[in-house]
Amino acid sequence: MNIRALAAQVVFQVLENGASLSNVLPQHQAQLANGKDRALLAELSYGVMRVLPQLDNCISQRLQKPFKNKQRLLHHLLLIGCYQLYFTRIPAHAAISETVEACRQLGFENFVKVINGVLRNVQRAEAPLETSNDTLKYCFPGWLVKKLKAAYPDSWEQIIEQSQQRPPMWLRNNQRQQSRDEFLAQLAEIDIDASAGLTADAMLLATPTDVSALPRFAEGSVSVQDQAAQWAATLLEPQDGELILDACAAPGGKSCHILESADVRLVALDNDAKRLERVSENCQRLGLDATILCADAANIDASWSGEQFDRILLDAPCSATGVIRRHPDIKWLRKAADIDALQKVQAQILDHCWKWLKPGGTLLYATCSILPDENSQQIEAFVARTPDATLETITAAKENGATGWQILPGQDNMDGFYYAKLVKAIV
Ligand SMILES: C[S@@+](CC[C@H](N)C(=O)[O-])C[C@H]1O[C@@H](n2cnc3c(N)ncnc32)[C@H](O)[C@@H]1O
Numbered sequence: 370m371n372i373r374a375l376a377a378q379v380v381f382q383v384l385e386n387g388a389s390l391s392n393v394l395p396q397h398q399a400q401l402a403n404g405k406d407r408a409l410l411a412e413l414s415y416g417v418m419r420v421l422p423q424l425d426n427c428i429s430q431r432l433q434k435p436f437k438n439k440q441r442l443l444h445h446l447l448l449i450g451c452y453q454l455y456f457t458r459i460p461a462h463a464a465i466s467e468t469v470e471a472c473r474q475l476g477f478e479n480f481v482k483v484i485n486g487v488l489r490n491v492q493r494a495e496a497p498l499e500t501s502n503d504t505l506k507y508c509f510p511g512w513l514v515k516k517l518k519a520a521y522p523d524s525w526e527q528i529i530e531q532s533q534q535r536p537p538m539w540l541r542n543n544q545r546q547q548s549r550d551e552f553l554a555q556l557a558e559i560d561i562d563a564s565a566g567l568t569a570d571a572m573l574l575a576t577p578t579d580v581s582a583l584p585r586f587a588e589g590s591v592s593v594q595d596q597a598a599q600w601a602a603t604l605l606e607p608q609d610g611e612l613i614l615d616a617c618a619a620p621g622g623k624s625c626h627i628l629e630s631a632d633v634r635l636v637a638l639d640n641d642a643k644r645l646e647r648v649s650e651n652c653q654r655l656g657l658d659a660t661i662l663c664a665d666a667a668n669i670d671a672s673w674s675g676e677q678f679d680r681i682l683l684d685a686p687c688s689a690t691g692v693i694r695r696h697p698d699i700k701w702l703r704k705a706a707d708i709d710a711l712q713k714v715q716a717q718i719l720d721h722c723w724k725w726l727k728p729g730g731t732l733l734y735a736t737c738s739i740l741p742d743e744n745s746q747q748i749e750a751f752v753a754r755t756p757d758a759t760l761e762t763i764t765a766a767k768e769n770g771a772t773g774w775q776i777l778p779g780q781d782n783m784d785g786f787y788y789a790k791l792v793k794a795i796v
Contacts, residue, residue: 372406374471376413377446383418383698385441390414390698404579416456417448418697419533422505424451427494431487443480446471450488461492508533512705513690520741524777528739531779532693538577539782541594542570543629543655552591555584566781567765568603570626571596573782589655594622597691597737597776597786601682602626604763604788605733607633611679616666616722619644621651621659623684623735628657636678638662638669667717669725677727685715687736687743691785694778712742719751723758728795731761734773736787744787745772757794 375397382388394414398407417424428447429435436444446468453464465488472484500506503514507529517525540563542549549570556563561582562575573596580586580593601623607613609632615624618637628635637648637659645661652659664672666683688708689699719734726732734751736743749772752758766774773789 370400370474371467371471372401372410372413373446373449373468374474375400376410376417376449377442377471377475379410379414380417380445380448381442383414384421384445384701387702389696389702390418391696412457413449413452415697416452418701420452420456420508421448421701422508424448424455426505427451427455427491428487431490432483440477440480442475443472443477443484446475446484447487450484451491454488454491465489465492508700510700510703513700513703516705516708516740516742520739521777527779528777528785531777532785533697534694534779536595536694536784537782538574538593539566539595539599540572540574540583540591541599541626541629542572542591543589544570545629545656546585546588546590552584559584566596566599568596568599570629571599587654592622592625592651592655594626595692595695595784595786596781597783598622599626600765600776600786600788601684601733601735602630604765604790605680605682605731607631607680609633612636612676614638614678614681614722614725615659616681616683616718617685618659619648621648623682624648624659625651625655625657627682628652628659629655635659636662636673636675638664638666638673640665667714667721669721673725677725677730679727679730681722681726681730681732682735683718683722683732684735685718685743687711687715687738688740689737691737691739691776691778691787693785695784708740708742712747715743715747716751719747720755723755723791723793726793728757728793730793732791732793734787734789734791737784738787739775739777739785744775744789748772748789748791752791757796758791759794761790761792763788763790 379393379397382393383390398410401407450468453459454461469481469485472481504511509529517528542552553563563572566573584590607627607630611633613633613635615637618624619639619641624637639645642663645663648661688703693699752760763774776783776786778785
């Protein structure tokens with residue numbers, strides 16, 4: 370099957386079946402032998418997610434009747450076709466002929482003329498028109514634009530603009546294997562341009578690269594992790610000998626960073642057994658050891674009979690609105706109603722984990738959300754109902770006085786993230 374046909378199937382799976390792009394794309398990439406073809410499939414699939422409303426609009430203006438049921442796949446093929454014509458440098462004749470060929474390969478021989486006609490029409494047209502409709506203008510769902518306007522009256526447009534960018538690639542040095550300076554020197558030797566970040570282990574690549582190009586990646590020299598996520602281990606401050614709970618641990622990025630940073634006993638807990646397999650794989654590659662536990666973080670009593678924890682990292686399930694630049698499909702998969710449900714689960718997990726924290730212990734609450742509902746408001750409500758909880762100031766935070774630290778997308782090249790550090794009173 371050609372790349373456009375595969376791309377239409379990927380986009381169909383995400384937009385019609387609610388699958389996540391990061392799950393579906395690798396399955397389809399596996400059908401392509403050539404690295405360049407795999408990269409083009411990713412570019413087309415991610416690209417469509419970034420500018421979906423403009424492409425939808427472009428198609429609906431040119432079709433007399435929308436495609437329905439099984440033929441819906443053709444709508445997604447047209448999205449791929451329009452994306453190539455408007456947003457890539459692929460020559461129009463190649464974009465159109467490959468997309469028309471994909472129509473045949475997908476078994477829609479009878480629609481070849483329609484697909485060809487629509488794409489030729491798009492080719493002759495101007496770029497998409499200016500519009501005052503927020504969804505079309507910003508390629509962001511209306512409900513989210515509304516929430517961002519309310520939360521960030523001065524910077525919401527910048528947040529959206531940053532969320533539409535292609536993300537940089539950050540690495541985390543495995544300090545158990547070499548110093549960051551040593552690894553940066555090894556990268557320089559093979560002409561990979563990288564610079565040190567703000568946290569102890571972070572390195573920013575000038576250009577994203579395949580991990581197979583990185584020195585000793587398979588042996589655990591480094592991991593791929595945004596600097597915003599690397600703040601978790603820094604802020605948690607794990608100390609040798611401590612017992613630590615990572616309450617929502619899979620796929621284990623932050624667990625592994627904690628284990629690289631100190632000689633601790635770490636329980637990596639998650640309620641998703643499949644995702645927990647990734648924690649084991651990551652620990653294995655990095656030469657680390659964790660106790661892996663599949664349980665509901667809002668009720669671990671039946672699965673954990675051990676002592677209370679010195680420190681807890683609670684990287685809660687969230688809207689992921691801070692990482693839209695990495696996962697643009699979130700814009701279309703996430704719905705306004707999800708936020709209330711997430712807020713409830715976060716509160717339940719917070720309350721339960723608090724019980725398992727030693728007096729004097731620290732709980733670091735984290736999300737990759739930029740919505741106050743899941744962040745500052747969540748923590749304000751928790752502190753108000755939890756007499757033995759005190760919020761500590763995070764000194765790295767630039768804005769003093771706010772509840773916790775809200776990192777916005779693009780700030781110091783980072784993903785959007787939130788941290789709040791809570792300490793339990795000794796009574
Ligand atoms: C933001 S991700 C965690 C990312 C992880 N900390 C890392 O750095 O690789 C949130 C995780 O919470 C898990 N989760 C969701 N609800 C949960 C629950 N009730 N109990 C335990 N884990 C849960 C999900 O399976 C998901 O793996």
